[in-house]
Amino acid sequence: MSASPAFQVALGLAVKARRNELELTQEQLANDTELHQRWISNVETGKRNPSYASLRRLAAGLSLPTADLIARAEQLEPDVTVTNKPKLTAARH
Numbered sequence: 001m002s003a004s005p006a007f008q009v010a011l012g013l014a015v016k017a018r019r020n021e022l023e024l025t026q027e028q029l030a031n032d033t034e035l036h037q038r039w040i041s042n043v044e045t046g047k048r049n050p051s052y053a054s055l056r057r058l059a060a061g062l063s064l065p066t067a068d069l070i071a072r073a074e075q076l077e078p079d080v081t082v083t084n085k086p087k088l089t090a091a092r093h
Helices: 006-021 026-033 037-044 052-061 066-079
Strands: none
Touching: 006 037, 006 066, 026 037, 026 052, 037 052, 052 066
């Protein structure tokens, strides 16, 4: 199995972080977006690359414009290593 692209992993981290900020479970987010809980799990772990339509639904369920969700992922992307694990670095300011 090949490694997921860094942005795909970063997007998953951004989705999970925002979901946790909102104190939502994957199941609650799935119900709000009409996306399957397993699919959301796969996005969060970088195993799935959502289509644009699904990304829009996901962002709406996270109370974010799609562009903001993408921007959050782009901020995390430099911290994602080739092995799909975030680097432990100091917080950016």
